[in-house]
Amino acid sequence: MVENKDCLEKTDGELVALTLRSQDYYTCLVSRYEAKILRYIMRISSFSKEDAEDILQEVFIKVYRNLNDFDQGLKFSSWIYRIAHNEVISHYRKMKSRPTLVTTEADKWLKTIAGNDDLEKDLDRKFTTQEIRNILSKMDLKYKEVLVLRYLEEKDYREISDILEKPMGTVATLINRAKKQFREESKSGGPGNLNLNYERKI
Amino acid sequence: MATNISDKVIEKIRVEKITPKPRWQFRLKNYVFWTAFGASIIVGSLSFAVILHTAFENDWDVYHYLDKSLITYIFVSLPYFWIALLAIILAADYYEYKHTKSGYRYRGYLIVLGSVAISFVLGAGSFYLGMGKMIDEAFSRQVPYYHGMIQHKKEIWSHPEQGLLAGKIKRIIDEKDFDIEDFNGGIWEVRGNNIIWHEMPKIEEEVKLIGEKSSSCCIFLVKEARSWIGKEIKGEEEEDDD
Numbered sequence: 001m002v003e004n005k006d007c008l009e010k011t012d013g014e015l016v017a018l019t020l021r022s023q024d025y026y027t028c029l030v031s032r033y034e035a036k037i038l039r040y041i042m043r044i045s046s047f048s049k050e051d052a053e054d055i056l057q058e059v060f061i062k063v064y065r066n067l068n069d070f071d072q073g074l075k076f077s078s079w080i081y082r083i084a085h086n087e088v089i090s091h092y093r094k095m096k097s098r099p100t101l102v103t104t105e106a107d108k109w110l111k112t113i114a115g116n117d118d119l120e121k122d123l124d125r126k127f128t129t130q131e132i133r134n135i136l137s138k139m140d141l142k143y144k145e146v147l148v149l150r151y152l153e154e155k156d157y158r159e160i161s162d163i164l165e166k167p168m169g170t171v172a173t174l175i176n177r178a179k180k181q182f183r184e185e186s187k188s189g190g191p192g193n194l195n196l197n198y199e200r201k202i
Numbered sequence: 203m204a205t206n207i208s209d210k211v212i213e214k215i216r217v218e219k220i221t222p223k224p225r226w227q228f229r230l231k232n233y234v235f236w237t238a239f240g241a242s243i244i245v246g247s248l249s250f251a252v253i254l255h256t257a258f259e260n261d262w263d264v265y266h267y268l269d270k271s272l273i274t275y276i277f278v279s280l281p282y283f284w285i286a287l288l289a290i291i292l293a294a295d296y297y298e299y300k301h302t303k304s305g306y307r308y309r310g311y312l313i314v315l316g317s318v319a320i321s322f323v324l325g326a327g328s329f330y331l332g333m334g335k336m337i338d339e340a341f342s343r344q345v346p347y348y349h350g351m352i353q354h355k356k357e358i359w360s361h362p363e364q365g366l367l368a369g370k371i372k373r374i375i376d377e378k379d380f381d382i383e384d385f386n387g388g389i390w391e392v393r394g395n396n397i398i399w400h401e402m403p404k405i406e407e408e409v410k411l412i413g414e415k416s417s418s419c420c421i422f423l424v425k426e427a428r429s430w431i432g433k434e435i436k437g438e439e440e441e442d443d444d
Contacts, residue, residue: 020222023215030208038207053207060211061220068225071303165306 007031012076020067030060033077036153037084043148044141045088055091059084078162081153085145085163135185143178150175232303239298243320246291248337249284250325255334256281259351259431261358264412267365268358279354292317355430356385359410367392367422368410368430371403382409394424403427 007015007028015032018025037059041052062083070079136144149155149163157175161168214220256279265275295317299305305313328334335351342350359368367390369382378397382390392411403409408430414423 023212026215027208027212030211034207056207057210057214060207061214064211064215065220065223066228067222069223069228161307167307167309169309 013072016067016070016076019064026064029063029076033080034060036077037080040081040084040148040153041088043152044085044145045091047091051091055084055087059087062087074162075159078155078159081149081155081159081163082165131186135182138185139178139181142174143181146171146174147178147182235298235301235305239295239302242291242294242298243317243324246288246295246317246321247324247328248333249288249291250321251328251334252284252338253281253288253334254325254329255338256284256351256354258329259335259355261355261410261428264358264366267412268361269364281351283348288321291321360385362390362415362422365412365414366410367413367415369408371405371407371409374403374405377402382411389420391421392424393421394427397424397427 007025010018010028012029012032015025015029019029034056038052038056041047041055041059042049045052045055047055059080063080066083070076139147145164146160149160155163157168157171160166160171164171166174260279262272262275262279265272268275270278292314296310296313299308299313299317300310308316338350339352341348342352356368359366361367362384367382367384369384369390371380372383372389373381375381378394380392380403382392384390394413410428410430411422411424412426412428414425415421416423
């Protein structure tokens with residue numbers, strides 16, 4: 001049995017190598033990433049906590065199956081976020097329905113967005129939780145996810161490129177368009193529907 | 203929650219005996235796409251070599267003898283098979299590169315431009331080594347319905363009524379009077395009062411002739427004679443100084 005103290009000082013790359021030798025070390029990686037990945041899943045998908053935990057489990061199973069595909073030239077965090085992102089898209093396709101924001105979880109992270117200093121700086125003003133809810137309800141998933149990665153997960157452009165498997169130039173364009181769409185939606189005003197649009201990942 | 207998820211995952215791995223996929227499977231997939239990409243680049247380059255062969259071998263200056271505009275003549279002369287193949291190959295290059303591990307890092311247009319540039323450079327090199335001609339001739343011999351450069355040239359130069367005639371020299375009386383057999387098996391008496399040959403014509407040599415069909419049967423009055431291969435002028439009308 002691997003103790004927590006055995007995990008703490010090991011890097012992600014070392015834990016991957018150890019897991020390939022002994023399955024027990026996988027608990028270290030799971031413990032290290034489960035909170036972050038669950039939060040990320042809920043932020044981009046707005047699924048219920050139960051659905052998000054199911055997806056989280058699938059993510060970790062997939063990570064384990066594909067551990068030999070992990071490239072040390074890439075950050076492990078980018079790789080696991082990529083798998084999580086793809087699983088959310090897969091889940092949307094299986095559901096084939098328009099997901100809605102669930103009030104309890106949405107309120108918590110919408111407050112986080114509302115309080116985000118970088119977002120305030122980039123979009124020139126503070127937004128209320130209700131304003132953000134209304135605006136995001138009208139945004140495409142591809143714009144919503146880059147805003148989440150950039151401002152909430154605090155990923156840099158290279159990491160976002162590795163997660164979404166898009167060129168860095170495209171990432172920069174998406175972020176600019178996301179901010180523009182956010183501003184435009186904020187100017188159009190009025191409460192919108194809580195239905196989220198999404199597009200298939202190309 | 204933290205312990206619960208971790209325990210569920212480990213339990214599932216143990217119960218379902220899930221194991222990591224072997225490394226060779228991922229490497230194989232990557233190698234397959236890189237190999238396919240490499241093969242596509244080579245095929246694209248060879249296509250480009252044949253396109254260059256067509257461009258250089260064609261006699262672009264004789265279009266007006268055929269009562270065609272230059273634009274029409276260009277459209278008739280284009281090697282559509284190789285252009286279409288090159289377009290398909292470039293699309294394949296894009297798809298194959300995008301499916302490699304690092305393929306997502308570059309924008310689509312950069313991948314296509316890069317493929318075009320590599321095909322151009324390698325294609326030009328292949329053309330210089332004669333591979334464009336070799337491939338075109340091999341396809342002409344072996345591929346049904348393939349309309350290669352040879353057939354195209356033979357068609358262009360088989361219009362004696364419009365002043366274009368080509369064939370093999372069969373009999374030489376002198377440098378102004380010789381017989382040729384055209385590509386349809388017809389025998390022509392070729393006369394040219396002012397032909398001056400840079401080197402004496404030889405029996406069995408193939409030549410292209412620009413001139414005029416005589417009103418008498420099977421006589422062609424030549425103004426300019428060229429090698430069948432390339433554009434070297436063998437003999438041309440000299441201006442009358444008198």
